[in-house]
Amino acid sequence: MITTIFTSKKLEKITKSLIEDYNEKLPEISKLGKWNATVFYVYRKKCWLVTNSRTRYSVILANVKSSDLSQINRLFKEALHRQMNYDSVSITPEEIDILIGDLRFNPTDNDRRTIGFQNSHLSTLEYRKDQYGMLENWPITQIVHFLNNTYFYWNKPKMTEGTYPVTELRKELETLETDLNTL
Structure with missing residues (x-):
């Protein structure tokens, strides 16, 4: 299983060694779909905002x-597991490993909706810099919990009401539950 993460231009410059050519066909794609990643700085420390384009x-x-x-696969899966637990999404590290598999980094895919969503989050994070100061003072999981529980309207054909990212993730995991039960 391979999870594709499309990087922003800024992050691509930092992670040149990880970027692969995305023109070739992937053998398997993650059950959760693709992700987009961008970089932001908190007092000169690099932080990545990684957002699932489906949820x-x-x-x-x-x-x-x-x-x-060199350990970005492990770091991402640990951060995802920690955040899902904080957001009361019950999932084990083994299930995350099945859903995510290996990470594959590609140049930007110019997914304007996801990039716009991330830019909205980045402006919220700018405010948090003034509120919390140094990165060591940031309650990361609490801040991301706020982001994942921010109401938004997603212009899908059958979606007439707004939703929350954590709600969309739970719906996605419910549809994948049979795959996870085959552990």
Whole structure:
């Protein structure tokens, strides 16, 4: 299983060693679909905002250094598991491993909806810089919990009401429950 993460131009410059050519066909795609990642800075420390394009569920990887890039698969899965637990989504690390598999980083796909959604989150995170100061003072899971529980309207053909990213993630996991039960 492969999970594709499309990086922003800024993040692509930082992670050149991870970026692969996305023109070739992937053998399997993650059950949760693709993700988009961008970078933001908190007092000169790099943080990644990673958002699922299907559910708009977000995760923050805080203080990512160049030496961490070799372990980015593990760091992402741990951050996702920690955030899902905080958001009261019951899932085990083994189930996340099945859903995510290996990460594959690609240049931007210019998904304007997801990028716009991330830009909205980034403006919220700018406010948090003034509120919390140094990155060490940030309650990351609490902040991302707020982001994942922010009401938004998603212009899908059958969706006439707004929703929450965590609600969309739960719906997605319910449809995948049979796959997870085959552990």
